[in-house]
Amino acid sequence: MTVWDRPEPPTRPAPLDRERIVAAAVAxxxxxxxxxxxxxxxxxxxxxxxxxxxxxxxxxxxxxxxMVDEVHAEILPEERPxxxxxxxxxxAHRTRRAALRHEWLADLLGGRPALGPNxxxxxxxxxxxxxxxxxxxxxxxxxxxxxxxxxxxIRREVADLRAExxxxxxxxxxxxxxxxxxxxxxxxxxxxxxTRLVHDGTDVDAETSFSTGLDWILDAxxxxxxxxxx
Numbered sequence: 001m002t003v004w005d006r007p008e009p010p011t012r013p014a015p016l017d018r019e020r021i022v023a024a025a026v027a028x029x030x031x032x033x034x035x036x037x038x039x040x041x042x043x044x045x046x047x048x049x050x051x052x053x054x055x056x057x058x059x060x061x062x063x064x065x066x067m068v069d070e071v072h073a074e075i076l077p078e079e080r081p082x083x084x085x086x087x088x089x090x091x092a093h094r095t096r097r098a099a100l101r102h103e104w105l106a107d108l109l110g111g112r113p114a115l116g117p118n119x120x121x122x123x124x125x126x127x128x129x130x131x132x133x134x135x136x137x138x139x140x141x142x143x144x145x146x147x148x149x150x151x152x153x154i155r156r157e158v159a160d161l162r163a164e165x166x167x168x169x170x171x172x173x174x175x176x177x178x179x180x181x182x183x184x185x186x187x188x189x190x191x192x193x194x195t196r197l198v199h200d201g202t203d204v205d206a207e208t209s210f211s212t213g214l215d216w217i218l219d220a221x222x223x224x225x226x227x228x229x230x
Contacts, residue, residue, distance in 0.1 A: 003062040004116060009055040016048060018056050022066045029067065029104040037063065037104075068108050069116025074098045076122050080129075084225075085218055087129035088143070091122065092150040092214050099154045106158040109151045142221045149217045150210075157206045 008018055024045040028036045039060060043050040057063050075094045081087035099105045113119070130139045164170055169177060186195045204212070 002115065003057065003065055016046065016052060016056070018066060020046060021053060021056055021063070022070050025063055025067050026070055026102065030102055034064070034104045034107055037067075039063065064108060065114070065116060068105065068114050069118045071098050071102050071105055072114065072116065072118035072122050074101070076118060077125050081125065082129075084129045084142070085222065087126045088146045088218060088221070089214060091126050092146060093211075095150055096154050096157075096210060099158060103158050103161065106155045109154065110147075138225065142225065145221060146214070146217055149213060153210050153213060157210070160206070 021042060024042050025037050028041055028045060037060070039053045039057065040050045042063070043053050057066070075091065075098050077087075077090055077094070081090055095109070099109070113123070126143060127139065130142075160171065164174075167174065182198070185191065186198060
């Protein structure tokens with residue numbers, strides 16, 4: 001039986017339900033990451049004994065499932081997307097914004113599909129934008145491809161943010177600190193392609209990079225959807 005199938009226990013003297021438990025867990029994770037979340041710490045935040053929580057949640061993994069589904073409510077589109085491209089672009093951008101609000105989400109993206117009601121609603125909104133477009137296997141590959149892109153891009157961006165906090169150096173400060181070493185390495189002549197990138201490449205902010213890469217992926221998906229099978 002999944003956490004979604006299991007009913008909550010009857011009301012007890014101190015008010016408690018999964019909604020309050022999940023809200024407390026999300027708040028802890030927002031403050032200190034997933035390592036800050038445990039059933040004991042959630043119980044302490046709610047000022048109840050840890051054993052009280054086991055009537056609602058059996059494991060920390062179930063708690064994570066509930067937290068992920070809670071955030072999927074922020075990813076669900078407010079209106080039905082106009083077409084598949086709008087659906088996939090909107091899904092990607094909303095997921096990125098949710099992960100920037102809740103950085104721990106980046107650690108739980110990917111892997112097996114989320115099965116909570118909000119996550120299923122997000123999947124339904126995305127897939128329904130392909131109605132009548134092509135066969136379901138092609139649709140699945142299109143969704144998987146875009147998902148793989150934005151999952152990787154989000155994880156990279158969150159990793160950069162965490163590195164900035166851990167080192168106390170912004171991206172520009174880190175580049176300046178690393179500059180002398182990198183210059184010496186490039187001056188050896190062993191890395192001509194990298195040298196051209198460093199000297200001639202244009203540095204853009206994370207949102208621009210994310211949007212540009214997403215558009216390229218969507219263009220590739222469109223070519224596949226509109227092109228001959230195979």
